[in-house]
Amino acid sequence: MSAVEQVSGIFDTILVLDFGSQYSHLITRRLREFNIYAEMLPCTQKISELSWKPKGVILSGGPYSVYADDAPHVDPAVFDLNVPILGICYGMQELAWLNGKKVGRGEKREYGPATLNVEDQSNPLFKGVDHSTVWMSHGDKLNGLPDGFVTIATSDNSPYCGIAHESKPIYGIQFHPEVTHSTHGKQLLKNFAVDICHAAQNWTMENFIETEIQRIRDLVGPTAEVIGAVSGGVDSTVASKLMTEAIGDRFHAILVDNGVLRLNEAKNVKKILTEGLGIDLTVIDASKEFLGNLKGVTDPEKKRKIIGNTFIRVFEREAERIQPKDGQEIQFLLQGTLYPDVIESISFKGPSQTIKTHHNVGGLLDNMKLKLIEPLRELFKDEVRHLGELLGISHELVWRHPFPGPGLAIRVLGEVTESQVAIARNADAIYIEEIRKAGIYNNISQAFACLLPVKSVGAMGDQRTYEQVIALRAIETTDFMTADWYPFEHSFLKKVASRIVNEVDGVARVTYDITSKPPATVEWE
Ligand SMILES: Nc1ncnc2c1ncn2[C@@H]1O[C@H](COP(=O)(O)OP(=O)(O)OP(=O)(O)O)[C@@H](O)[C@H]1O
Ligand SMILES: O=c1[nH]c(=O)c2[nH+]cn([C@@H]3O[C@H](COP(=O)(O)O)[C@@H](O)[C@H]3O)c2[nH]1
Ligand SMILES: NC(=O)CC[C@H](N)C(=O)O
Ligand SMILES: [Mg+2]
Numbered sequence: 001m002s003a004v005e006q007v008s009g010i011f012d013t014i015l016v017l018d019f020g021s022q023y024s025h026l027i028t029r030r031l032r033e034f035n036i037y038a039e040m041l042p043c044t045q046k047i048s049e050l051s052w053k054p055k056g057v058i059l060s061g062g063p064y065s066v067y068a069d070d071a072p073h074v075d076p077a078v079f080d081l082n083v084p085i086l087g088i089c090y091g092m093q094e095l096a097w098l099n100g101k102k103v104g105r106g107e108k109r110e111y112g113p114a115t116l117n118v119e120d121q122s123n124p125l126f127k128g129v130d131h132s133t134v135w136m137s138h139g140d141k142l143n144g145l146p147d148g149f150v151t152i153a154t155s156d157n158s159p160y161c162g163i164a165h166e167s168k169p170i171y172g173i174q175f176h177p178e179v180t181h182s183t184h185g186k187q188l189l190k191n192f193a194v195d196i197c198h199a200a201q202n203w204t205m206e207n208f209i210e211t212e213i214q215r216i217r218d219l220v221g222p223t224a225e226v227i228g229a230v231s232g233g234v235d236s237t238v239a240s241k242l243m244t245e246a247i248g249d250r251f252h253a254i255l256v257d258n259g260v261l262r263l264n265e266a267k268n269v270k271k272i273l274t275e276g277l278g279i280d281l282t283v284i285d286a287s288k289e290f291l292g293n294l295k296g297v298t299d300p301e302k303k304r305k306i307i308g309n310t311f312i313r314v315f316e317r318e319a320e321r322i323q324p325k326d327g328q329e330i331q332f333l334l335q336g337t338l339y340p341d342v343i344e345s346i347s348f349k350g351p352s353q354t355i356k357t358h359h360n361v362g363g364l365l366d367n368m369k370l371k372l373i374e375p376l377r378e379l380f381k382d383e384v385r386h387l388g389e390l391l392g393i394s395h396e397l398v399w400r401h402p403f404p405g406p407g408l409a410i411r412v413l414g415e416v417t418e419s420q421v422a423i424a425r426n427a428d429a430i431y432i433e434e435i436r437k438a439g440i441y442n443n444i445s446q447a448f449a450c451l452l453p454v455k456s457v458g459a460m461g462d463q464r465t466y467e468q469v470i471a472l473r474a475i476e477t478t479d480f481m482t483a484d485w486y487p488f489e490h491s492f493l494k495k496v497a498s499r500i501v502n503e504v505d506g507v508a509r510v511t512y513d514i515t516s517k518p519p520a521t522v523e524w525e
Pocket of ligand 3: 064090
């Protein structure tokens with residue numbers, strides 16, 4: 001690492017150690033909602049390798065049993081940090097396991113609501129949360145108090161619903177305060193972070209802009225120039241705006257037309273970014289190169305890796321083409337990578353658990369020459385949108401539905417050809433146009449059309465047709481890590497289906513995808 005400080009070195013930080021619970025990232029989000037910076041790292045994180053000291057540590061829940069041979073365990077050095085520790089569910093069981101091993105299988109799983117009875121009213125952890133509903137999700141339980149601990153809360157089912165160390169600020173709770181079903185969970189997390197850890201509540205996007213611009217300047221230095229991968233999506237636009245504020249015309253934004261963009265996208269983005277935001281944007285048409293590299297490829301992961309690699313090659317070529325004023329080569333590439341992309345790639349469960357490779361994280365070239373600058377790497381999408389608004393980016397752009405870097409290539413299932421892309425693109429344009437007309441664009445988090453590699457029989461104008469199927473997808477979500485499908489009016493779906501079949505050659509049938517994430521994902525590939 002260079003001398004440039006990380007965000008965790010600048011803001012008071014609560015460290016969340018992730019044992020693999022599906023809710024772990026929510027702990028981080030909740031803390032940030034009351035302006036405390038929190039960062040999630042795998043539970044196997046070596047404390048000696050941290051370059052910053054947390055104000056407190058939270059051990060998350062997890063799917064394992066602490067007593068199993070292959071169960072993950074925390075680095076014992078965490079207890080030498082001498083900062084407050086809160087164990088949640090598996091995290092509490094881990095504390096108990098390390099202090100007397102009194103953990104075993106419960107007679108039955110406890111899943112659902114329970115009422116919290118606070119036994120020690122003077123304990124700061126439970127200020128204002130007595131008798132509230134808490135959410136349980138566990139099969140293991142404590143068989144007794146860990147050595148040196150006392151009970152501070154119970155529930156009907158759980159004599160050890162909350163425990164605390166007799167003399168140190170170490171706490172365990174059996175329930176999940178991070179899920180909204182725990183009605184006062186956020187208050188509990190705040191009690192821990194603010195009253196027990198004394199973390200400063202200064203994580204605001206206003207403060208972030210200031211520190212981030214300084215951080216970029218320190219990293220880039222007084223003369224170096226930077227190229228940016230800019231798609232016209234929210235993330236890279238916000239990142240570019242920050243970069244332009246930090247280094248002005250030493251920043252060169254590049255939009256790559258990869259042949260799998262939406263209808264008229266390159267033209268529209270060029271106009272909005274240059275005219276509207278004063279960002280110096282060059283559009284590079286690399287569509288032939290991308291489509292050439294994708295020829296014959298049907299495997300989704302292969303498509304993603306090919307696209308990620310091709311992007312980097314285009315950027316490296318562009319970096320060589322631009323002649324910086326200081327006579328040096330361009331060394332930096334800006335990307336709009338977000339925290340959820342990073343969270344997915346830091347899983348301690350290893351690469352076998354990768355669900356899909358995001359082109360800008362796992363799809364990068366191993367031997368790439370450019371160094372990455374990712375100013376939004378620590379932020380969630382809603383934080384980025386807030387940042388965008390503060391930077392004066394229009395409401396319309398800030399609230400655009402996300403569009404993945406691999407674009408229509410992962411929405412044309414099967415082989416990606418120019419004609420298949422055209423079908424998906426035209427169907428998508430009709431669908432989005434109707435969504436806008438119906439005034440529901442902002443109620444939906446993301447919507448798009450996919451072209452399926454199956455043919456189906458139809459009848460149009462007394463003629464038999466035998467053409468492909470379009471699947472429509474629309475989801476509601478706050479963080480894109482879980483999502484639900486959007487409940488359209490039937491009349492709306494009817495209209496869109498009719499328009500697509502009538503107006504897009506090659507489509508005989510339209511379906512609507514009604515799967516949530518999980519078990520499905522947002523994109524089809
Ligand atoms: N066509 C493109 N040209 C240049 N860079 C791109 C392109 N598509 C994606 N990228 C780069 O990949 C990053 C990740 O893409 P992603 O779609 O997650 O973000 P975004 O496009 O900036 O925002 P959004 O999520 O709202 O679409 C972008 O921030 C950008 O740096
Ligand atoms: O820039 C991107 N590069 C990618 O490779 C990529 N894959 C998925 N996505 C977007 O991520 C969100 C979650 O999608 P999934 O549930 O399909 O993983 C959704 O918003 C997807 O559109 C990507 N964005
Ligand atoms: N949610 C959790 O952390 C569960 C912990 C542990 N796997 C149990 O079943 O009790
Ligand atoms: Mg995008």
